[in-house]
Amino acid sequence: MTTGAKELTHRVTLQDGADAPQPDGSTARVYSDVKSLWVGMKPLGPRVLFGRMQTDTADSMRFKFRFDPDVRTDRFVLLQSTTQRRRFRINRVEDVAENHEFLLALAEELQEVNP
Secondary structure (H helix, E strand, C coil), rough: CCCHHHCCCEEEEEEEEEECCCCCCEEEEEEEEEEEEEEEEECCEEEEECCCEEECCCEEEEEEEEEECCCCCCEEEEEEECCCCCEEEEEEEEEECCCCCCEEEEEEEEEEEEE
């Protein structure tokens, strides 16, 4: 086990999101589970160093995943605890050291979801 794997201490659900028609003619976002993964997490401030660039960002969390091609920018991360559920939109993904071992994903919190 590599040193980086010790940081993967939180269980999350990777999700797809799609708009579904509602009876009143509107649409609502619905989510479907893709898989459950272990991640490392770090809350972010208003400025983030990502790769070699510093950027102002709306991203609020950095997730570290084992390399998995299912972790993409069209997916969402659901973080659940006994008291709350938080959903994040993945905005950027980087293959750390470009060796297909770990991914860093910057994500923006969308909403608190009722348990």
